[in-house]
Amino acid sequence: MRISEIVERSGVPLATVKYYLREGLLPPGESTGATSARYGEDHVSRLALIRALTDVAGLSVSKTKVVLGLVDSPPADLYTTLGQAVGALPPYIDDDVEDHPRARTAIETLGWIYDPSYPAVAQLERALAAAESVGMPMSDQRLLGYGEHVRAIARIDITQVPSGDAKAAIQYAVLGTALYEPILAALRRLAHQDVSSSELGGRPGGM
Amino acid sequence: MRISEIVERSGVPLATVKYYLREGLLPPGESTGATSARYGEDHVSRLALIRALTDVAGLSVSKTKVVLGLVDSPPADLYTTLGQAVGALPPYIDDDVEDHPRARTAIETLGWIYDPSYPAVAQLERALAAAESVGMPMSDQRLLGYGEHVRAIARIDITQVPSGDAKAAIQYAVLGTALYEPILAALRRLAHQDVSSSELGGRPGGM
DNA sequence: TGTGGTTGGATAGTCATAATATCCAGTATT
DNA sequence: AATACTGGATATTATGACTATCCAACCACA
Numbered sequence A, B: 001m002r003i004s005e006i007v008e009r010s011g012v013p014l015a016t017v018k019y020y021l022r023e024g025l026l027p028p029g030e031s032t033g034a035t036s037a038r039y040g041e042d043h044v045s046r047l048a049l050i051r052a053l054t055d056v057a058g059l060s061v062s063k064t065k066v067v068l069g070l071v072d073s074p075p076a077d078l079y080t081t082l083g084q085a086v087g088a089l090p091p092y093i094d095d096d097v098e099d100h101p102r103a104r105t106a107i108e109t110l111g112w113i114y115d116p117s118y119p120a121v122a123q124l125e126r127a128l129a130a131a132e133s134v135g136m137p138m139s140d141q142r143l144l145g146y147g148e149h150v151r152a153i154a155r156i157d158i159t160q161v162p163s164g165d166a167k168a169a170i171q172y173a174v175l176g177t178a179l180y181e182p183i184l185a186a187l188r189r190l191a192h193q194d195v196s197s198s199e200l201g202g203r204p205g206g207m
Numbered sequence C: 001t002g003t004g005g006t007t008g009g010a011t012a013g014t015c016a017t018a019a020t021a022t023c024c025a026g027t028a029t030t
Numbered sequence D: 001a002a003t004a005c006t007g008g009a010t011a012t013t014a015t016g017a018c019t020a021t022c023c024a025a026c027c028a029c030a
Helices: A003-010 A014-023 A041-056 A061-072 A078-088 A101-110 A119-133 A140-160 A166-200 B003-010 B014-023 B041-056 B061-072 B078-088 B101-110 B119-133 B140-160 B166-200
Strands: none
Touching: A003 A014, A003 A041, A014 A041, A014 A061, A041 A061, A041 A166, A041 B119, A061 A078, A061 A166, A078 A119, A078 A166, A101 A119, A101 A140, A101 B166, A119 B041, A119 B166, A140 A166, A140 B140, A140 B166, A166 B078, A166 B101, A166 B119, A166 B140, A166 B166, B003 B014, B003 B041, B014 B041, B014 B061, B041 B061, B041 B166, B061 B078, B061 B166, B078 B119, B078 B166, B101 B119, B101 B140, B140 B166
């Protein structure tokens, strides 16, 4: 199909499609002459993926390019690839520091196995420091509660990853980490309503 | 203290402090003449709060202003205020649509009490639609699993809200929603590592 | 074979956000 | 009185994500 059909099917403006092409988020079509190229079904779905990553997961265009590169051709095993993908997810941290005291303590309190160089450790450090700086430090009690349930959620995630095909597993893991996160955030906000109204009575509300 | 001391204590550049003052994120100091004003301890902590909201929770400066306004003087009850705050949290949706089929179905599957006009409903709709559009729709099984544990997390959140003082409760709820979210996201990313290494063996990794 | 609408490719322009920088006249401090 | 600092106003920059224009080469149809 021509580029105009891609535009029509995806709803993304032509100028923007060209921009993604230029930035290398979208692979070029198969050239059929100096002024024409053919695109396929995969270009349409790639466009949907780009919009999901940028609009919903909140990635910048350049980070989206990184994630798409990992999904297209994972450079290594699941562990390494997922680590790189997590580093491309917001919040972006320019982390030269090698010490993450709050995160270390928290993860050790939970008794989890972890790799101190994993980007999520720095992300946790920053988030804990932010909460602390506004006078809402995380208590051990709360941490343990969160940890238990977050771990249960992670177990659900992992059981869904297709086994066998390594590439499919990596794609699923990378996209699942990025795209289910906003779902969890929205569910938590909604759960605050349900809990407060069904356990404390009154109309929906509260936290 | 003078403005220069605020700058020194907070680490935020002078030009930026003036910018926040101009934008109304930071209240003006107590004027003590045409070219001087005194600032207090609360200005320093307000600055920390601004940075936490913008850098960690990912709010724009204008949404931060909205949230700070709610925290300063909640216009109404906890329910209404929290609803407005949730609407100021990313992802920002310009929602005119009144129909959220995926979100409705999901919340009804969970059996939760909810208000269809709550911003988180639209946020959930978008997130579910995004996952679906890339070929990773949320299964009922996964939804029920997520729901159970997210609800448990929400119950922890609510037991921490100070009761009695309504204003303190609102502040805690608004900030807790925004600032604990990145903590949960980071913990989930880390839990993927722990689960895959401790239950599947091998070194940390996988999802 | 003409001819009007597309196309790819290149380049330039726009818009919003979030700072940063500069200027200035008027103090505060010494 | 001299110097440094202040508030307030205004101007400038940097970045990101598009959006718009141009143009020569086509291609498809009449």
